[in-house]
Amino acid sequence: MEYETVIGLETHVQLKTKSKMFCGCVNLFGSEPNTNVCPVCLGMPGVLPVPNERAMQLTALAGYLLNCEVPGFAKFDRKNYFYPDASKDYQITQFDFPSTTTGHVDFEFGGGIERVRITRAHIEEDVGKSNHFAQHSGVDFNRAGVPLLEIVSEPDLRSADMAYEYLNTLKEILIYGGISDCDMEKGMVRCDVNISVRPVGAEKLGVKVEIKNMNTFSGMRRAINYEVPRQIETLESGGTLVQETRRWDDIAGITESMRTKEQAHDYRYFPEPDIMPLKPDEAWLTEVRSHIVELPLARKHRFVSDYCIPAQDADVFVGNVPLGGFFEKAVEGAKNTKAIANWVINNLQARLIETGTTVDELKFEPAAIRELVGIIDAGTISSKGGQEVFAELFENGGSPVVIVESKGLAQVSESGELVKWCQEAIDSNPGPADDFRNGKENAINFLKGQVMKASRGKANPQVVGETLAKLLKG
């Protein structure tokens, strides 16, 4: 039987705020354990949490970027469970009235555009970090209370690769919007994966398995690629699947059962009495909307259609926003946009990486690249000369036209000297000259090479070819 894979993701993303969600402790990774803590995030009795306004703005902005609705009413709830990393024995989250609902994410996959529906994106607090030792575990609460956006997708994903692309797109959107740095190394993005399989054509979803707390995208892809065949084999061999939570063991490359539905948590959600509800008004939302940015996919399409550059080039400018911004200024009013893209990607980007500098630190204006391409296209300098001009431009700034003059890089296209070089080449190389006259057209290349050498690369190769042919055919 043919099976279809059905995947939904719950993605947790730490928001880019200065302070934590409900207290003024710094939102910072990598400090000494339990130094960015206070009575609020340690869950001491009697403390009062107050939501961070910036976190609420970023939540609403994320909602808009994910095409969600931002309702006029939202509230916080307590999710009750006992675990050492939850200091209060409950987590403050949003249950029945989340801050954003029903959106979607479009992304490129398999040669087309796919859409994954977003159920909701709600705000909650991160929990502490457990370190496991031989006999004990140790908990650091620096992470507890960091604002965490949970983005829940509908089960619209159909493969590990598709889930991988969705996550990459999500990450790109959140970085674009300044919502999160999405630094995987710092654990800023984690996801829970819901996977089931069903016979192709079936309406009803299969029994769902949840894999918890994946902290790398590649690990998630491997986990799905392990879990799907496991489920299919179980069904094929006449077994039944149970709804359960499984853990991915990245070293062993397998998933293993953590708990089944019978042992499932009963979270006893109830409204958080310490926090007032949220009623975002129009003025507040208008302010948030003023920060909406162009999404990566839209940017890509705009670059391809407005600047007539290949999709791969547009991808570079989507991935590297400052470089894309530089390119947009460089192509203003230019004809040869493709050549400008080539210079920006192949030369400028390479030099920036080599020297560890940023676009902001450049010593020349974007228009200089346009000017450079212009004088190459006009035949004033060769593309090899262009490289020299660019090297000088990158090193010391200035204008390509001025550099060409000061370095004497202009190609010689004028007849006088050029004709002399050509005649000398013919005279000192009678063999190839005769070959050409006898119909061996390639022989001219040798002569051309001699002229280029004599001119130290300054001769315009096209004009050299034409002049040689004229002289030889005499």
Add this chain to the structure above:
Amino acid sequence: MANTDFDIKYVANLARIALTPEEEAKLGHQLGDILGYVKKLEELDVTGVEPMAHAVPLANVLRADEVRPSIPQEAALANAPKQANGLFIVPKIVE
């Protein structure tokens, strides 16, 4: 009137407390009385009353995203039954 619509063993398990059969009977009875008392609210006619998320009619009580000093590590760990290397030491978490 006492409410008996709950499982005292299940509730005790959720609260992570171990009860003897005598305690189960005693606490079950007391909890039933409390729930029965609260159930009185159901007698109220709330037709036309909008559900509310909080008893106080306030919304959008937020704070600016400003960092304030945290407490020293020693203070954070002061009440920890066990600590090492700045961490709260807990029984090994096995799940």
